[in-house]
Amino acid sequence: MIRKELRIILLSLGISLLLTLAKFAAYFLTHSVAILSDALESIINVVAGGFACYSIYLTGKPKDANHPYGHGKVEFFSIGFEGAMIGIAGVLILFKAVQYFIIKPELLQIDQGIWVISSTAVVNLLLGLYLARSGKQLNSITLSGNGQHILTDAYSSAALIIALVIIRFTGQTWIDPAVSVVMGVMILRKGYQLMRQSISGLMDETDMQVIDKVIEILNEHRHRTWIDVHNMRVQQYGNNYHIDCHVTLPYYLELSQAHEEIKAFEQLVNRELKGHEVEFFIHVDPCIPALCQYCQLSECPVRSHPFRHKITWTRENVLPNRKHAVD
Structure with a gap:
């Protein structure tokens, strides 16, 4: 999978480099600051693509003594770096635009500029869609982030084409x-979104969609011996997840029986959460009499209270560090 990701990102890097050269050629033909803005953003595509290559290479390295959780966190550095580069490009574009408001340029060969930018926009659109789809299929946030960036480039090029056509027929150069x-402004916004995603990943912000999916799996395939699940925490490392939680089992189970129950718990989530590898650290709690009220193990030999009702696991009762109590 990692080799496929590398091939895809290298393809993206090569195409981005060619498109950047084409856009700078269009700028030298037309002297349009808007085209220069588009070319500057494309430079960021190339720089970010190079960093993404290294990120994917590093993510593919196995766990070692210094990195017991693997190297997947580098993907969050990758999209953070890309977000920062996009932000820098946005600032440069705004600075250059202000200059051109003060000193109005003479635009040349608009027709050629329109054709060149139109061609690059189509290629970027196809490339961005391909990267976004591949990122989703391979669960790669690096590919997805790079695809989003390139799609933004394609959309901004489309807006630029419309502006150039209007300038071509009206002569209103202030539009440039x-x-x-x-x-x-659009580029700055996209840079902020990528930076926000990067910081969330590096700070181990909980992905509630993953939590909800894991809880759904457990509710659907619940063993009667799994009396209680709580104190669940999820961390993402690239394409992999690390989950900590507490699982309450009948206190009278032998160690080997408890081990088999926890093994079944881990295998279930790994099987159903397709496309991801999940590593668990599970703390086993023994049951207490207060839990009999919602324990579904009808043949329990030590039950001290009658069963009252089943508790459906939700993020509200699975995330806190406390057993589920029934009043």
């Missing part, structure tokens, strides 16, 4: 820096 300002 105005469009550049809009593009700069």
Whole structure:
């Protein structure tokens, strides 16, 4: 899988480099600041693509003594770096646009510029869609982040084409820096979103969608001996997840029986959470009499209270560090 990701990102890097050269050629033909803005953003595509290559290579390395959870966290550095580069490009674009408001340029060969930018926009659109789809299929946030960036580039190029066509037929050159300002703001927003995603991953912010999926799996395939699950925490390392939780089992189970129950718990989630490898650290709690009220083990030989009702696991009762109590 890692080799496939590398092939995809290397393809993206090569295409981005060619498109960047084409956009700079269009800028030198037309002297359009909006085209220059598009070219500057494409430079970021190339730089970010190079960092993404290294990120995917590092993610594929096995766990070692210094990295017991693997190297997957580097993907969050990758999208953070890409977000920072996008932000820098946005600032440069806004700065250049302000300059062109003050000193109005003479635009040349608009027709050629339109054709060149149109061609790069189509290629970027196809490449961005391919990267986004591949990132989803391979569960790679690096590919997905790179795809989102390139799609943003394609959309901004589309807006640029519209502006160039209007300038071509109206001669209103002020539209050129105005469009550049809009593009700069859009690019800054995308950079912020990627930085936010990076910080969330590095700070181990809980992905509630993953939590909900794991809880859904456990509710659907619940063993009667799994009396209680609580204190669940999820950390993401690239394409892998690390989950800590407490599982309450009948206190009279032998060690080998408890081991088999926990093994079944781990295998269930790994089987149903397709496309991800999940590592568990599970703390086993012995049951207490208060839990009999919702324990579904009808043949329990030590039951001290009658069964009252089943508790459906939700994020509200699985995440806190306490056993589920029934009043």
